[in-house]
Amino acid sequence: MxxxxxxxxxxxxxxxxxxxxxxxxxxxxxxxxxxxxxxxxxxxxxxxxxxxxxxxxxxxxxxxxxxxxxxPFTIQSISKVLSFIVGCMERGVSYMLDRVDVEPTGEAFNSIMHLEMRQLKKPFNPFINAGAITVCSILDGKTSDEKLEPLFELLEKMLGYRPALNVDVYESERDSSMRNRAIGYYLLETGYLESDLNITLETYFKQCSIEVxxxxxxxxxxxxxxxxxxxxxxxxxxxxxxxxxxxxxxxxxxxxxxxxxxxxxxxxxxxxxxxxxxxxxxxxxxxxxxxxxxxxxxxxxxxxxxxxxxxxxxxxxxxxxxxxxxxxxxx
Amino acid sequence: MxxxxxxxxxxxxxxxxxxxxxxxxxxxxxxxxxxxxxxxxxxxxxxxxxxxxxxxxxxxxxxxxxxxxxxPFTIQSISKVLSFIVGCMERGVSYMLDRVDVEPTGEAFNSIMHLEMRQLKKPFNPFINAGAITVCSILDGKTSDEKLEPLFELLEKMLGYRPALNVDVYESERDSSMRNRAIGYYLLETGYLESDLNITLETYFKQCSIEVxxxxxxxxxxxxxxxxxxxxxxxxxxxxxxxxxxxxxxxxxxxxxxxxxxxxxxxxxxxxxxxxxxxxxxxxxxxxxxxxxxxxxxxxxxxxxxxxxxxxxxxxxxxxxxxxxxxxxxx
Amino acid sequence: MxxxxxxxxxxxxxxxxxxxxxxxxxxxxxxxxxxxxxxxxxxxxxxxxxxxxxxxxxxxxxxxxxxxxxxPFTIQSISKVLSFIVGCMERGVSYMLDRVDVEPTGEAFNSIMHLEMRQLKKPFNPFINAGAITVCSILDGKTSDEKLEPLFELLEKMLGYRPALNVDVYESERDSSMRNRAIGYYLLETGYLESDLNITLETYFKQCSIEVxxxxxxxxxxxxxxxxxxxxxxxxxxxxxxxxxxxxxxxxxxxxxxxxxxxxxxxxxxxxxxxxxxxxxxxxxxxxxxxxxxxxxxxxxxxxxxxxxxxxxxxxxxxxxxxxxxxxxxx
Amino acid sequence: MxxxxxxxxxxxxxxxxxxxxxxxxxxxxxxxxxxxxxxxxxxxxxxxxxxxxxxxxxxxxxxxxxxxxxxPFTIQSISKVLSFIVGCMERGVSYMLDRVDVEPTGEAFNSIMHLEMRQLKKPFNPFINAGAITVCSILDGKTSDEKLEPLFELLEKMLGYRPALNVDVYESERDSSMRNRAIGYYLLETGYLESDLNITLETYFKQCSIEVxxxxxxxxxxxxxxxxxxxxxxxxxxxxxxxxxxxxxxxxxxxxxxxxxxxxxxxxxxxxxxxxxxxxxxxxxxxxxxxxxxxxxxxxxxxxxxxxxxxxxxxxxxxxxxxxxxxxxxx
The missing domain is CATH 3.40.710.10 (DD-peptidase/beta-lactamase superfamily)
Structure with missing residues (x-):
């Protein structure tokens, strides 16, 4: 019962x-x-x-x-679900899963260590920062706005309105998140990224700053x-x-x-x-x-x-x- | 559809x-x-x-x-589910979860490393060897047979017959599984075990050797x-x-x-x-x-x-x- | 000056x-x-x-x-220098260095983790416990006393007398040092040891218990x-x-x-x-x-x-x- | 003999x-x-x-x-000895050793992992990249050229001439060394750096590009x-x-x-x-x-x-x- x-x-x-x-x-x-x-x-x-x-x-x-x-509050890491979904819709599930694994890590979300320790061929999963940044690099588009347009369109269909970017939060994240830049450069060096690093990080910080x-x-x-x-x-x-x-x-x-x-x-x-x-x-x-x-x-x-x-x-x-x-x- | x-x-x-x-x-x-x-x-x-x-x-x-x-084949690690269930039935879920965590690790099942690296207060989960051995130490009973009796009784109710122990496999595991002894001594030293180590390991090797x-x-x-x-x-x-x-x-x-x-x-x-x-x-x-x-x-x-x-x-x-x-x- | x-x-x-x-x-x-x-x-x-x-x-x-x-006090880890020297004298330097590396680790002396993490072919150096136990397994002799006889003879030549074993300390170490047993079984499983584990550990605990x-x-x-x-x-x-x-x-x-x-x-x-x-x-x-x-x-x-x-x-x-x-x- | x-x-x-x-x-x-x-x-x-x-x-x-x-060739990591020496001369040995440890690591020179794994208060030593970059941040001066001037002066005294910077190598390192940028951002986030990151990395890449x-x-x-x-x-x-x-x-x-x-x-x-x-x-x-x-x-x-x-x-x-x-x- x-x-x-x-x-x-x-x-x-x-x-x-x-x-x-x-x-x-x-x-x-x-x-x-x-x-x-x-x-x-x-x-x-x-x-x-x-x-x-x-x-x-x-x-x-x-x-x-x-x-x-x-x-209202910024969506932060919840956006990782959305960009992973959009990536799968753009490239197909197989393409995505070839580039990001789907294993839980036992590590904190912002860990760099396990990337190096395990000599991984791909980040552990799309919900740790390393994986989410990799997903952002895969999204179609030459600018962060182009990359995020399909995500915003999907949100508009789901919510009935187009949510806004909280520019203050975006700028604060962009200017202060040194650990994410460290992860980004690590990913760049190991060849995971499919777009320019700055555009990728911009995309990541912007998607985190969507207000909901x-x-x-x-x-x-x-x-x-x-x-x-x-x-x-x-x-x-x-x-x-x-x-x-x-x-x-x-x-x-x-x-x-x-x-x-x-x-x-x-x-x-x-x-x-x-x-x-x-x-x-x-x-x-x-x-x-x-x-x-x-x-x-x-x-x-x-x-x-x-x-x-x-x-x-x-x-x-x-x-x-x-x-x-x-x-x-x-x- | x-x-x-x-x-x-x-x-x-x-x-x-x-x-x-x-x-x-x-x-x-x-x-x-x-x-x-x-x-x-x-x-x-x-x-x-x-x-x-x-x-x-x-x-x-x-x-x-x-x-x-x-x-027929030996049940091996699938037994970890059963002993965890029996432990919860004997001691209650809270008692068990105070002693074994329920997080996936990202590590191989026989890893010792993460115990040391993370300075954990308890093993990561009951399905890695370290956690399963800890569970065996918690089971009621002064001998391995006493500890396993409730597990066999549960199996008998579920299956309609009491499965046998494959003695050859048990002895082979007992005599060859040095990594599990290493894990056992590590657990003993860090104070995780609630029973004598040899009886605990005997219990573990026996439960793995049940034939199904x-x-x-x-x-x-x-x-x-x-x-x-x-x-x-x-x-x-x-x-x-x-x-x-x-x-x-x-x-x-x-x-x-x-x-x-x-x-x-x-x-x-x-x-x-x-x-x-x-x-x-x-x-x-x-x-x-x-x-x-x-x-x-x-x-x-x-x-x-x-x-x-x-x-x-x-x-x-x-x-x-x-x-x-x-x-x-x-x- | x-x-x-x-x-x-x-x-x-x-x-x-x-x-x-x-x-x-x-x-x-x-x-x-x-x-x-x-x-x-x-x-x-x-x-x-x-x-x-x-x-x-x-x-x-x-x-x-x-x-x-x-x-008087027991020599403990200082004995690692002596058994390494005796091992080199018995087997030659090359034989020894093929089995134990000579790199500092940055880890605590009783760490198991780095063995697993680095997938090492040999312990990091003869002065961490894993390396010292490996050295004890290499020493000539079928019993711990046979293995240690050349070490005692060397000490006798150096000191002018044959130092004694502190039996109380030896028994205390033998019965309480669970981490060293964990390391020993790990070494056994990975194939580093050249003698029986119990004799090897006995040798290790005895050499640590020499009184000086x-x-x-x-x-x-x-x-x-x-x-x-x-x-x-x-x-x-x-x-x-x-x-x-x-x-x-x-x-x-x-x-x-x-x-x-x-x-x-x-x-x-x-x-x-x-x-x-x-x-x-x-x-x-x-x-x-x-x-x-x-x-x-x-x-x-x-x-x-x-x-x-x-x-x-x-x-x-x-x-x-x-x-x-x-x-x-x-x- | x-x-x-x-x-x-x-x-x-x-x-x-x-x-x-x-x-x-x-x-x-x-x-x-x-x-x-x-x-x-x-x-x-x-x-x-x-x-x-x-x-x-x-x-x-x-x-x-x-x-x-x-x-001629570029000095690369050998420069780490010189900048450590200059740092000690500028700030004193104690100041330096409060900010950079002097322990060997057992890890590769460009490892990030151990910083995170050990939750270190300072990099392991001044000769791994993390330590050397930290040293560059400590050197006096507001620009990379100001920071390196005392190093060049010391070299001039030792060598009898002022060695040149290999600009091609410097630019190549600056533009390609993503791992060092990853390390740099990690150090920045953990608060190790005493200067602006870009100036610090410029200093590091320049010192590595001195031709000898x-x-x-x-x-x-x-x-x-x-x-x-x-x-x-x-x-x-x-x-x-x-x-x-x-x-x-x-x-x-x-x-x-x-x-x-x-x-x-x-x-x-x-x-x-x-x-x-x-x-x-x-x-x-x-x-x-x-x-x-x-x-x-x-x-x-x-x-x-x-x-x-x-x-x-x-x-x-x-x-x-x-x-x-x-x-x-x-x-």
Whole structure:
């Protein structure tokens, strides 16, 4: 039997779920003080540590918004999922997987060491910085704007509007992220890059600086949950094979070097970013008790106070709670 | 639409599926020559490199047996799933996860290096040798036989018979596996072990030497697919939370340092052993096209020719083919 | 001009030097409290943290004894120099250097990691534990006593008496040194060992448990300083080529992962042990100002309070002071 | 007795030594074909693989020139010794050693990995690229030319002329050395650098591109052999303490990750560069047989065919031969 279902009477309505989520957002917001906002990019330090917001969108139209859902934030590493998808759409999955592996590393996202230590022929996966920068070099286009145009077009189709670049964040990242430049030059020297390094890094910093809300993340998550198809329009925005590959990668590599724990404790494909965003994906699943509201849902979370792995500290706890109660795990 | 479904007319019967699997077993058996049987334990070298067999059991009673299904083999690393489950049942999940992490490593299964390099407080996960040996030290009991009794009892309930220990393999492993002794002494020195080292290693070598068939593996897989419940008897043999945790771990860490690729290309929880066995688990899933035969199925594969990661070379290809055609991926 | 020589009038006598050394032993003894006695072998914890003693023997007969020179202690890692020398005498230098490299590692003495990480064909050098254990496996003999007999005979020739084994320390090391067993099994598996592992480890633990005094160390040092020749008897106890090779190794690898700093700050071949002993060697050298007393001298130091690298904390400071004042550096 | 001295009658003259060296240069020149010229900087590939030349300068005026002594080449990593010396002269030894350690690493010269793996507070030593770049950042001056002016002045005093920068090599290094830029950005991010990164790298590339001959190297070596004093003019060009520290570092870290083997087999402080140059230093030493010609000598070698560690393959063999025959080892 579904855990926590004992709490639920037969009249589970969207309102009931909304109240339930509101209660737990309030509860976990108290725990934001245990984390810290990202500091490696100066401008990210300005985030409000107490923020916590969540949007859940079901493929049948359910919409739950709770907490700080109106605060825009930059997408950061969550963009790695999108550029990997766009790369696969442009070049094909095989081309991409010949150039970026899909193995979890056990290392921090910004590690250079394992590239050298293992004498790898390709970066470990597209969600560590080395892999994501390599993906940016593969994207079509001669300038960073050309490279990102298909990504913005995909976002526009998914979100219904074209999100903006936060220029302040972009400039802050571009001017301060020395580790990413170190990784970039390492990749250049080992011959991984397929474009000019500066254009590649510009592309990477720009994609990280796209501004979104939790509702945007939830929409993207819902489309991934439904194998690339927008459940409202029935349009296939992402090829089915690519969407499912992206979900597999999110499950094994999406939460930095806490991916294994997230898979074990939460059990859904997800990707986080250092600004405190998380996108989580709950594919349709056979359940003993039907919960049509939440089937095939996408979830966006925002909570800029991070744990020591770089994931939203309250966001992960909130997701873990809801995933357990609503039986979202894919396992 | 389900890939490959175009091949299938409306009359998909068990016979049809049986023929389909037979064809592909024949096809992939030709590729066993590209791999090599394990050599690190002398007795494993005696395996027949050309063997390839598969059993698929659906939760509705479907049974498909194809190829070399009658050849017994030792369970090897697949036992790590079972002892982890038994440990969780004896001590509780929290106790276990305080002592063994659940992160994929990016390292080979027999690596010592990462223990030292990362100054870990606990082994990376229960499916690398360091973690599995630690689990054996946690199991209740003062002797290796006492420690393994609950595991044998669980197997007896799942399989309907009590499998035997292959004494030759056990003695061969015990006498030749110097790397595991090195790991054991390392664990002892760092204080991870909760039992005497020799008894712990004896337990580990014994659990690896349990003799099974592909049908046995398929039964275990089917029970895991159904969250620990035997779909025939409706008995809960493994607590639901433990079964789902085990599946999450199989997905992220089950196929050695090829786990990420297996998740991306095949997409089901699985665990392999160096004798050439693989257990794969396909939880029930919402599908556009209903395929009731294969829903909630367990799969056992045996093919002793291994690839360079230590996984059955033909077995993985066969699984990948079937998973793609039958849409088994959990993503 | 020799540093510190300004302090010295023309009548530098042995008495003057004796007083000078006495003063500095008193001074540096106060700093023993900054270190800690070794704890990884239980019995070593019983050492008196305040002890500090030194013997300096010149090849012209000068003898300076100061501080706690009568306290016997076990030779520990300093024995690695002796067994390497004996191995070279038994098998020849080429045979030995084919099996053990002579590179400093930058790693701690008991590291396993670098063996795996670098996929080495041989251990990095004979003074890390992995290398020293390999050397013990190469020594002639079917038992540990047979293997060590030539080492004891060499010691007897050098010291004028046959030193004893401290059985308590030997048994304590044998029963507690799990990391060395881990290293041993790792070496066994990778095929480095040329004898049975247990006999090899017994040999290693026994050689570490030989009991000596600072005067013994100084004698060995003096013989090494004079390229293997006893300056009193004029007997060549160690072949010249072997003695010089040993000194080169002591300089680059003798002080664990502080060897580079010791070379830079002190500048003489030396080897330390975790019981707090250090042997230092000052080969004859052209000096602007003749200091015949100290030419070609050997130095033994004992101070069981160790720094974080495992070297005698006050012993290193005392050596550094004397080496600087007396211009002992070989550079 | 000095090895090889049996070959030498009582009338060893400079002519005799000249002929002896000529013979062995011819002999070892045949072995240049076993190595390869450096290729990581495009312009270095143009070197003539067959070149081999040597100059030996004794502090009594002996001058031996043999082989290709007139071919100019860029100093490359040998410059790391000079900039370290200049840094010590500008800031003091303590300031420098607080910022750069003096430990050998066991890693390749261009490794980034160990910086991350060991979480070091400072680079391992000034002769790996990470350390040398850090040293360049410490040098006084706001531009690369200002930073290098004292180095050029020191060279002018030592050589009697101001060596030139090879602009082609400088531009080639600046434009192609992506690994060094990767290291530079890594150092910048971890806060090691005391100057602007681009100016620091410019300084580094320029110092590597200074053009010298083997006679120049021999002069520098002779001055180091004599503790910083020019034996002709009796001027102290380098403070004694700094010269001796530099020699200690050359011995433990000068020949990349073959430094231990060079110390064991050759036994003199030395530093090599990827253009094929080696500088070797033989401090005065007490010898049984007086060899006044070679006492306190400096040696310059040039042979652009490199071994797999990046050292001149024939140059090392030639040095090893001469060091053994002439008993140059400091041990």
């Amino acid at each position: 579904v855990q926590g279902a004992a709490n639920w009477n037969t009249e589970i309505t969207e309102d009931w779920l909304q109240n339930y989520v509101d209660d737990w957002v309030s509860f976990y917001r108290k725990q934001t003080s245990e984390g810290e906002v990202a500091s490696y990019i100066p401008i990210l330090k300005e985030a409000n540590q107490d923020h916590l917001g969540i949007t859940i969108l079901g493929n049948n139209g359910m919409t739950i918004n709770s907490g700080d859902v109106d605060v 809300t939790v509702e945007d993340l939830a929409k993207i998550g819902m489309i991934l949950a439904n194998d690339g198809e927008d459940p409202n329009s029935r349009d296939e925005l992402i090829p089915r094979q690519v969407a499912r590959l992206a979900k597999a990668l999110m499950l094994t590599c999406g939460m930095y070097d806490a991916s294994g724990k997230f898979a074990a404790y939460v059990g859904v494909p997800a990707k986080s970013g250092v600004s405190g965003g998380i996108i989580a994906v709950s594919p349709p699943r056979v359940r003993e008790e039907e919960l049509p509201f939440i089937d095939g849902c996408g979830i966006g979370v925002f909570g800029p106070a991070l744990d020591d792995k770089g994931n939203s500290i309250a966001g992960i706890k909130l997701l873990r709670h809801i995933a357990k109660q609503w039986d979202l795990s894919i396992f | 389900v890939q490959g479904a175009a091949n299938w007319n409306t009359e998909i019967t068990e016979d049809w599926l049986q023929n389909y699997v037979d064809d592909w077993v024949s096809f992939y058996r030709k590729q066993t020559s590209e791999g090599e049987v394990a050599s690190y334990i002398p007795i494993l070298k005696e395996a027949n490199q050309d063997h390839l067999g598969i059993t698929i059991l659906g939760n509705n009673g479907m049974t498909i047996n194809s190829g070399d299904v009658d050849v 068939t592909v049908e046995d593996l398929a039964k275990i897989g089917m029970i895991l697919a159904n969250d620990g419940e035997d779909p025939n008897s409706r008995d809960e043999l493994i607590p639901r939370q433990v079964a789902r945790l085990a599946k999450a771990l199989m997905l992220t860490c089950g196929m050695y340092d090829a786990s990420g690729k297996f998740a991306a290309y095949v997409g089901v929880p699985a665990k392999s052993g160096v004798s050439g066995g693989i257990i794969a688990v396909s939880p029930p899933r919402v599908r556009e096209e209903e395929l009731p035969f294969i829903d909630g199925c367990g799969i056992g594969v045996f093919g002793p020719a291994l690839d360079d990661k230590g996984n059955s070379i033909a077995g993985i290809k066969l699984l990948r083919h079937i998973a793609k055609q039958w849409d088994l991926s959990i993503f | 020799v540093q510190g020589a300004a302090n010295w009038n023309t009548e530098i006598t042995e008495d003057w030097l004796q007083n000078y050394v006495d003063d500095w032993v008193s001074f540096y003894r106060k700093q023993t409290s900054e270190g800690e006695v070794a704890s990884y072998i239980p019995i070593l914890k019983e050492a008196n943290q305040d002890h500090l003693g030194i013997t300096i023997l010149g090849n012209n007969g000068m003898t300076i004894n100061s501080g706690d020179v009568d306290v 005094t600072v005067e013994d160390l100084a004698k060995i040092g003096m013989i090494l300083a004079n390229d293997g020749e006893d300056p009193n008897s004029r007997d060549e106890l160690i072949p010249r080529q072997v003695a010089r090779l040993a000194k080169a190794l002591m300089l680059t690898c003798g002080m664990y992962d502080a060897s580079g700093k010791f070379a830079a700050y002190v500048g003489v071949p030396a080897k330390s042990g975790v019981s707090g002993g250090i042997i230092a060697v000052s080969p004859p050298r052209v000096r602007e100002e003749e200091l015949p007393f100290i030419d070609g001298c050997g130095i033994g130091v004992f101070g069981p309070a160790l720094d974080d690298k495992g070297n005698s904390i006050a012993g290193i400071k005392l050596l550094r002071h004397i080496a600087k004042q007396w211009d002992l550096s070989i550079f | 000095v090895q090889g001295a049996a070959n030498w009658n009582t009338e060893i003259t400079e002519d005799w030594l000249q002929n002896y060296v000529d013979d062995w240069v011819s002999f070892y020149r045949k072995q240049t074909s076993e190595g390869e010229v450096a290729s990581y900087i495009p312009i270095l590939k143009e070197a003539n693989q067959d070149h081999l030349g040597i100059t030996i300068l004794g502090n009594n005026g002996m001058t031996i020139n043999s082989g290709d002594v007139d071919v 001959t083997v006679e120049d190297l021999a002069k520098i070596g002779m001055i180091l052999a004599n503790d910083g004093e020019d034996p002709n003019s009796r001027d102290e060009l380098i403070p004694r303490q700094v010269a001796r520290l530099a020699k200690a570092l050359m011995l433990t870290c000068g020949m990349y990750d073959a430094s231990g083997k060079f110390a064991a087999y050759v036994g003199v402080p030395a530093k090599s560069g990827v253009s094929g140059g080696i500088i070797a230093v033989s401090p005065p030493r007490v010898r049984e047989e007086e060899l006044p010609f070679i006492d306190g000598c400096g040696i310059g070698v040039f042979g652009p065919a490199l071994d797999d560690k990046g050292n001149s393959i024939a140059g090392i063999k030639l040095l090893r031969h001469i060091a053994k025959q002439w008993d140059l080892s400091i041990f």
